[in-house]
Amino acid sequence: MTTRNPQQTRERLLQTAFQEIHAHGFQGMRVDEVLRQSGLQKGAFYHHFGSKIELGYAVLEEQIKPLLELIWIEPLVEIEDPVRDIPKMLESLGSRIPTSMHEHGCPLNNLAQEMSTQDEGFRERIYEIFNTWMEAFTAVFERAKQNGYIRDDVDSCAVSRFVIAALEGCIGIFKVKNTPEQWTACQSQIAIYLGALRPVT
Amino acid sequence: MTTRNPQQTRERLLQTAFQEIHAHGFQGMRVDEVLRQSGLQKGAFYHHFGSKIELGYAVLEEQIKPLLELIWIEPLVEIEDPVRDIPKMLESLGSRIPTSMHEHGCPLNNLAQEMSTQDEGFRERIYEIFNTWMEAFTAVFERAKQNGYIRDDVDSCAVSRFVIAALEGCIGIFKVKNTPEQWTACQSQIAIYLGALRPVT
């Protein structure tokens, strides 16, 4: 007589699905495997989610989005001088994230690459999340602009987008070859790029 | 009595498979669909390729690799001053590539993201191709270093890797939102980064 807990059941499915999607992609994720790992049955699954793709949307909104905000967006509020602090933030990142991230990269970008051209529902949701991320960066650069840490004529939006793109690009390359030196080298180049935003003294 | 042409049959399968992989990913590509589009039968397919994954390897080596060399590596030999010429090269790129690239991004990076953590055979091959690309860039930067276009202390390897990563990152973001302005903005930021490599005058 295990007492019922629908919220926990749902969360369990979401977390397991998140892991499986992260490891094998959305198309590679198997509903049966999620069920096996979570120790649940089809009935439970299709009671909580209408279809595989709806589960995918839920994972995106309820697992990936909060994780991104925790790891990438929240630390941004502490940044005063982006040229100095963003590289510092990146340095500490390696140890602030679980091993699964080192192995399988950024869950958001993985889904973006795999699904945004396959399904409009995914694309829209991913776009919104990327936008939130970008706006958070833009706020940092605008603030830094006012405080004279970077030049007036810097295009904060373009810089934000490029920083995110470069990060995702580097993380992506790590899938092919991942060594600690690669990550530090990547940091250095981001630092060089950010340094170019400094006002001419 | 259509005259037989095994080489052409093989090439036909490879090209169709390339398109399907580019559009749906390797896991999303269906052997049956490749057969339908190429107007061939199972017998033809499994005569030329041992399995789906072997076809994938062949597409990588015989379709994607040559394409990358044509579009990205060959133009590099004409580059004298990377700070000036790489942005220029990127500018002309948009019109030098087919529409499928705008829609589905870089076929190499797509496979890298999807398959390098799934299958070691893919990872190895992709790694080699990325390496070729990186070495081509490194040669450009080393040459530029000798000619005084960039600083002596520039880490050509790290810069090459970062340029490729940033490019792939930007192309990846385009899948989520692709407008011409996004591409020009990306170019500008790459130009800013490269500008930071100039010697201090």
Place this chain on the structure above:
DNA sequence: ATACTAACAGACCAACTGGTTTGTTTGTAT
């Protein structure tokens, strides 16, 4: 206590998927 609904369990299914097998035809060396 009763009725009713949410929350499952688990058998079942149709479509799909990569791969195999068998047979036939075409080119080619002898």
Place this chain on the structure above:
DNA sequence: ATACAAACAAACCAGTTGGTCTGTTAGTAT
């Protein structure tokens, strides 16, 4: 002309996959 291997065509197959259906049980309002 004959033999033989390469190059296919096409039916076939077993395992998988997302999804459905029926039934059962736990919670909850009355």
